[in-house]
Amino acid sequence: MLSIDNLHAGCEGKTILQGINLDVKPGEVHAIMGPNGSGKSTLSTVVAGHEDYEVSQGTILFEGEDIADLSADERAHKGIFLSFQYPVEIPGVTVTNFIKTAINQNRKAKGLEDMPANVMLKKIREKAALLEIDSRFLSRSLNEGFSGGEKKRNEIFQMAMLEPKLAILDETDSGLDIDALRIVANGVNKLKGKDNAIVVITHYQRLLEYIVPDFVHVLHEGKIVKSGTKELALELEEKGYDWIKQGA
């Protein structure tokens, strides 16, 4: 589904990713771990298509297609979703209106009519329940004054609504207490299927107890220095990132 080959990328003239290779197949859950500044967030931002980031070498294929020249919204239309580490506040746009607009813009890109209001409403209710989101929450301005946990739940709610093929969850566990973590992880697990893939980017092993990865990759100085199965995450937790840094 996602095939990254020898990816070099960065912004403002600085190359941050120094040759990433990653292959994600439908139905798989990948975890990307690594110390601060290793390039985890850059990787997710580049895949999502931020125009300030430049790919200097290598390719990103999504379902066999080179997506380098596609804008972020076009990538979203293809089924790529990024859950932000720091979701942006948008005063004046309610959660409901935002997701309605997003859904209908995605449909428009596929040549479909707007989703009928009653279908939309039903879907919103269903997905909100999955994330244990109160209906009052839906009429608040997007992310404005939300707690850390509310913001992350709202990200996964949007993921549930948009049903992406590839979801990249960037530090979704940061700022979450244990209850919120469980709700968010539950939500993600319910959205997992044989046709979609999830890439979890995290600093800690904690989230991986709830969202169990098939593969774990360790990122250091813009490169994947180690790959393995979920046991690698436990080993990392035990030995710390210094172990990787020394090895590299």
Place this chain on the structure above:
Amino acid sequence: MDLKETLLSSYLAFDAQDGPQHKLQDQRAAAIDVFEQQGFPTKKEEDWKYTSLRNLIKTNFSVFPKEEVNLKLDEVKEYILQDVDTYKIVFVDGIYNAYLSETTHEGVDVCLLSAALTKPKYADTIKKYFNQIAEKDASLTALNTAFTKEGAYIHVPEGKLVEKPVQIIHFTTDKNPNLLLQPRNLIVVGKNAEIQIVERHQSLTTNETFTNVVTEIFTEQNAQLDYYKIQNDQTTASLIDSTYISQRKHSHARVHTFSFGGKLTRNNLNFYHKDPEINSTMKGITLIEGSQFVDHHSLVHHAQPNSESHQDYKGIFAEKSTGVFNGKIIVEKEAQKTNAFQQNNNILMDDKASINTKPQLEIFADDVKCSHGCTIGQLDEDALFYMQTRGIPTKEARGLLTYAFANNILQSVKIDSVKKRINKLIAEKLGVNIGFDV
């Protein structure tokens, strides 16, 4: 002959004509003297520092329409609120159009100023209110007074709640090119009375037009007034709107101004407090592009204690458009416990767009709460990327963010039909179908 000369000689012809203007001869004569002495305002005057009329007054406008023009409803339907039952006072090239209008004298007078000036039963009201609050020494207001003949006359008697909003609409056509219109409106909202008014000036031609309108409004004790100005005109149409509101105790006057287009638009909006415990609200959205120009000059004169004023203007300027906001608040020494709030937030969409914004507070009382703030910024790039990752293309994302920036102004709009209309105009202006409800 420049425009000033033309107007001075036109005044003589106007004065010699038969018409309702004769009732006001003394006031008009005094007013034309003021205009003759002052002429058109120039950028040397502090109040006109950022607003130049030089280009506008190069056109030799005429104050006399050559012919009376009839319009079919179909031709102008889109400019008239249709989905709500309203009274309408419609003028075409400055001349009252009975066919498009719906006036009344049942329970409330919604009619013509020309009628009010000539019929004896209105004489007392005219004497009590006409030209009582309009600035005598402001040259453009004086020019309007000098040529006063026609406009809207609305008198809501004590205790009357007028359920149907009133639309005041002025059309200009290509049959009378380069017309200078000078409508004069007089609105009196009696004690405990309520009314909603929508005003629109619409040019149907690409000829240069110039409207210099003056509106005097009196809200008596405990009266409620909601006034909506919809300004979305041709890029050849210029408007100078001077509105003067005199308020008595416990009255609340709310004015919303939606400035979405025109060549040059200047709004002089003035509130004068004649008693304690008065509430004044002024809100606006300015959304322009090209080389359009919109100037909001507001004044709230707090003269008595325990009053409030709320001011919230949002501006969005694209391409080479220019905005001016000057919010003047005067709090007299007697006006203790005044609560005056002023906010002006702007977004510049392009490098060549500009806004000059200036709060002007003159406070002589010591126990008051006055706050003001202005911001000038761009759309949040992080928010745009965030929206794109959800599949919302840049154009729509910009539209949605812009709409979100301005839409709190619409919350206090009481006529649904106006709210819908403004929503639609915003979506059209932004070139997006954001398609969601307020």
